[in-house]
């Protein structure tokens with residue numbers, strides 16, 4: 301049984317098929333860990349009994365809980381049951397089974413949307429539960445807040461050395477490029493690429509283009525998470541952001557530059573803007589000694605290269 305420096309530990313990455321889980325699995329393998337992967341055909345994460353049985357047989361040293369139902373603003377806004385129910389079930393089942401099986405370390409992943417819509421900016425960890433949530437993603441946010449609390453409850457009642465990290469808006473290889481359910485960065489990358497291929501004069505951007513967002517490459521997140529598994533053991537969740545925010549209009553302009561196509565931006569105000577601003581205060585993480593962040597343009601460039609090679 302090992303975990304301390306992580307090397308040679310057996311770590312279950314729940315959600316390895318997703319963008320974040322995939323990045324975490326790659327990063328842990330580079331650290332010398334044995335990564336355990338289990339697809340839906342092996343264990344159904346919304347079924348408590350199935351998770352209990354599988355985990356009791358598998359007995360990992362640690363779990364990175366990256367499995368979740370995720371999506372962009374429209375998916376969140378139109379499928380509240382999926383985002384609330386599935387996420388509650390997945391996290392509760394895994395966390396409960398981890399306790400039953402006495403798993404030493406667990407890292408739960410949340411999201412920056414857990415914070416109040418009008419939280420102070422940059423958003424410190426202690427602004428959690430200080431005000432109303434943004435309505436387009438309150439379902440997902442409530443599920444993720446419950447996950448943080450479940451981890452804290454296990455620390456408090458059973459002394460578990462389990463932690464939670466809250467990443468900002470993410471992008472990178474393995475992202476979802478479906479234009480209805482994706483997040484803004486992959487959506488605009490695809491829209492600009494297809495506009496270039498077709499020679500379109502316009503690209504449609506949802507909302508006003510004014511909301512501000514912070515973006516982090518999933519490989520940078522994975523690096524931060526490995527750092528946290530090695531260096532962080534605290535009751536409070538911890539923010540993981542890049543510290544750089546851009547407006548959606550600026551994001552579209554940067555993507556246009558990377559793709560190399562100058563189309564007119566048409567703003568579709570029938571689509572929601574969501575939270576006006578969502579910049580996280582990641583100073584606690586930086587004070588611990590992690591600050592390994594690539595620039596947004598470099599990250600978009602390598603992501604675009606990847607989709608040109610492997611397709612959307």
Ligand code: GFB
Pocket residue numbers: 371372373374376411412413436437440441468469470479481482483484485487488504505506507508511513548571572573574575
């Ligand atoms: O990335 P996104 O879907 O999610 O949208 P959130 C961010 C902003 O980009 C919104 C605008 O103001 C969108 O209206 N936008 C412009 C677009 N064009 C597009 C487009 O083509 N597609 C998309 N998707 N957006 C999500 C939450 O919020 O962030 C989740 O719903 C989660 O719960 C995730 O927390 C990180 O940043 O608004």
